[in-house]
Amino acid sequence: RKEVEQDPGPFNVPEGATVAFNCTYSNSASQSFFWYRQDCRKEPKLLMSVYSSGNEDGRFTAQLNRASQYISLLIRDSKLSDSATYLCAVLNSGAGSYQLTFGKGTKLSVIP
Amino acid sequence: DTGVSQDPRHKITKRGQNVTFRCDPISEHNRLYWYRQTLGQGPEFLTYFQNEAQLEKSRLLSDRFSAERPKGSFSTLEIQRTEQGDSAMYLCASSLANLGTQYFGPGTRLLVL
Numbered sequence: 760r761k762e763v764e765q766d767p768g769p770f771n772v773p774e775g776a777t778v779a780f781n782c783t784y785s786n787s788a789s790q791s792f793f794w795y796r797q798d799c800r801k802e803p804k805l806l807m808s809v810y811s812s813g814n815e816d817g818r819f820t821a822q823l824n825r826a827s828q829y830i831s832l833l834i835r836d837s838k839l840s841d842s843a844t845y846l847c848a849v850l851n852s853g854a855g856s857y858q859l860t861f862g863k864g865t866k867l868s869v870i871p
Numbered sequence: 872d873t874g875v876s877q878d879p880r881h882k883i884t885k886r887g888q889n890v891t892f893r894c895d896p897i898s899e900h901n902r903l904y905w906y907r908q909t910l911g912q913g914p915e916f917l918t919y920f921q922n923e924a925q926l927e928k929s930r931l932l933s934d935r936f937s938a939e940r941p942k943g944s945f946s947t948l949e950i951q952r953t954e955q956g957d958s959a960m961y962l963c964a965s966s967l968a969n970l971g972t973q974y975f976g977p978g979t980r981l982l983v984l
Contacts, residue, residue, distance in 0.1 A: 791971040802975040846913050850971045861913025
């Protein structure tokens with residue numbers, strides 16, 4: 760089982776739709792979780808950190824379920840500009856390691 | 872621009888040549904990371920520094936790869952005797968030691984012919 764798994768998509772949704780992505784992780788000792796957004800041929804850009812209590816930033820809501828070892832990202836009222844690949848990342852900072860482990864990403868296309 | 876910068880942005884080289892990439896982190900960040908990303912994959916960790924000390928290396932970092940951060944500021948990643956399989960985007964990221972959030976530079980896209 761891969762350390763971090765995501766549905767690669769693509770998710771093709773109309774403007775204004777709500778879309779949700781899930782990401783599962785295998786290391787139960789994982790401590791920090793992030794969603795990054797990556798546009799084609801660009802670097803990953805931090806979208807939001809994911810906190811245990813869940814957190815919201817405008818149209819974006821992130822949730823963490825430690826018991827089931829998954830994180831989710833909900834995008835409401837999708838915009839054309841939301842079209843990108845969304846990468847989930849997990850930080851395992853035990854034993855002095857600070858590497859991020861990424862999923863392969865989920866591609867989102869928002870259609871007019 | 873006070874973000875992470877990388878140079879060059881693109882590099883085309885012939886198999887067997889050596890290449891060196893540079894990364895300048897966000898100025899107050901003391902941790903610096905190198906990742907590699909190939910098409911259809913997420914970034915994969917290569918190595919990281921805290922100040923000038925290289926504290927972790929991935930098994931992906933073969934003996935042809937070497938990274939330095941001599942003064943705890945910018946870092947270089949060198950690949951010797953490049954192979955076609957080294958073609959990828961090489962990403963640098965930085966963070967503060969007491970926070971986990973890593974910020975990425977624009978990457979260096981390497982093509983080995």
